[in-house]
Amino acid sequence: MRHCSVQVRGLLTREELDRYNGLIEVGSYLEDQSRYDLAYSVQKEIDILILPAIERLKDKGRARDRATAEYLESLREEEEDCEEDDETGSSTV
Numbered sequence: 001m002r003h004c005s006v007q008v009r010g011l012l013t014r015e016e017l018d019r020y021n022g023l024i025e026v027g028s029y030l031e032d033q034s035r036y037d038l039a040y041s042v043q044k045e046i047d048i049l050i051l052p053a054i055e056r057l058k059d060k061g062r063a064r065d066r067a068t069a070e071y072l073e074s075l076r077e078e079e080e081d082c083e084e085d086d087e088t089g090s091s092t093v
Contacts, residue, residue: 001027001043004050011053011060020049 001024003009012020027042 001031001039001046004046004053007057008050008053011056012050016049016053020046023049 003024004020009017009020023042023046027039027046030036030039030042
């Protein structure tokens with residue numbers, strides 16, 4: 001059975017995680033019994049089960065990217081403000 005990433009597993013709800021662990025256990029048993037045809041069906045169920053957690057992970061990434069862009073924009077604005085202050089002659093000699 002193919003496991004999902006630790007990041008995705010961390011974003012599964014308790015109910016989803018319980019179901020995921022049960023499906024992994026069943027799938028592993030089927031593979032041990034060389035019932036790969038049935039294990040394939042279980043793997044497909046796992047793939048469907050983790051889709052919401054994958055979307056949550058993507059949302060977290062998008063939020064992080066937005067926060068980074070906002071931070072970089074604030075640095076750029078700060079730099080422009082400093083340059084404007086220098087051009088207006090606010091320095092003392």
